[in-house]
Amino acid sequence: MxxxxxxxxxxxxxxxxxxxxxxxxxxxANEPNYIDVKQKMCEMLSHHVDEETLSTRFYDAQIRSLQVFGYGAKSFILSMIETAIELTNGAITGAEIQQIIDTGRKLLDFPIExxxxxxxxxxxxxxxxxxxxxxxxxxxxxxxxxxxxxxxxxxxxxxxxxxxxxxxxxxxxxxxxxxxxxxxxxxxxxxxxxxxxxxxxxxxxxxxxxxxxxxxxxxxxxxxxxxxxxxxxxxxxxxxxxxxxxxx
Structure with missing residues (x-):
C-alpha cells in the first residue's frame, strides 16, 4: 500500500x-478482452500489413473515433474496420470485414471476471x-x-x-x-x-x-x-x- x-x-x-x-x-477485467480482439485483428490482417504499422494506425483511428462514437466496444469495432480499409487501400474483402465484426462482437458479451x-x-x-x-x-x-x-x-x-x-x-x-x-x-x-x-x-x-x-x-x-x-x-x-x- x-x-x-x-x-x-x-x-x-x-x-x-x-x-x-x-x-x-x-x-x-476489461482491457485483456480488448487486447485479445486486437491481436486477432492483427492476425487476420497479417498478410496485408505488419503488426507495428497496424497497431499505430489502429490507435490513431481509435482516437479519432472517440470524438464521434465515444468509448466502448462499438467504437472499437468501427475503428478496426476503418483501419482495415485504410491499410489495404480498400482491398479488404467483405468476408474479412465480417470476420472482424464477428470477432469484435465478442466484446459485447464476454464473461465478466x-x-x-x-x-x-x-x-x-x-x-x-x-x-x-x-x-x-x-x-x-x-x-x-x-x-x-x-x-x-x-x-x-x-x-x-x-x-x-x-x-x-x-x-x-x-x-x-x-x-x-x-x-x-x-x-x-x-x-x-x-x-x-x-x-x-x-x-x-x-x-x-x-x-x-x-x-x-x-x-x-x-x-x-x-x-x-x-x-x-x-x-x-x-x-x-x-x-x-x-x-x-
Missing amino acids: TCYLCYSHSLTNTFMKLIAFDADDTLW VLDGVSEVLETLSKQFDLMVLTKGDLFDQESKIARSGLGHYFKHVEIVSEKNEQTYLRILQKYNVQPTDFLMIGNSLKSDILPVIHIGGRAIHIPYATTWAHEMVADEQLIGKSFTTLTNARELLELLETVKDEA
Whole structure:
C-alpha cells in the first residue's frame, strides 16, 4: 500500500457522503478482452500489413473515433474496420470485414471476471456508505456489463458518462447535492479517475490494473504535487478505511 495522502478522519462515515467506483479494470477485467480482439485483428490482417504499422494506425483511428462514437466496444469495432480499409487501400474483402465484426462482437458479451476482493469490499461498504458506479462508455455496453457482473445491487447510483473530466464530476456531485470534499472516487485510471477528482477538491484512491490503455496513461510530471492513495488491490481498501476510522 503506497499512501500519498492518508485522509485521517475524512474517510469516516460522518464525512463521506458518496463513494464512487470506476467499472472497467476496477471492478472487473476489461482491457485483456480488448487486447485479445486486437491481436486477432492483427492476425487476420497479417498478410496485408505488419503488426507495428497496424497497431499505430489502429490507435490513431481509435482516437479519432472517440470524438464521434465515444468509448466502448462499438467504437472499437468501427475503428478496426476503418483501419482495415485504410491499410489495404480498400482491398479488404467483405468476408474479412465480417470476420472482424464477428470477432469484435465478442466484446459485447464476454464473461465478466470480477476482480479479487471486489465483492467482499462492496458487500462491506454498501452497508455503511452510498455507493455509485461511475464509468464512461456506451450506455448499452456498460449497463450490460454491470448486469452480467452480479454487482449491481451494491450500488445506490449508476452514472454512465461520455467522458470523465472535471466538468463531469462537478455536474454529478451537484446532481446528488454532494460537496467535492465529501466525495471519494476509486479507480484504475490516473487520467480519468484520479486527477480530475483531485483538481475539483475531491479525494481519490488509485488501484492500478495490470494493463492500461495508452490513452489513459499520464506523464510522471502530471503527478507532481498531487495527493492521493495508491493501493495494490481492492482488499486493501477495507484495511485503509478501518485504519483511518481507528485514528479518527
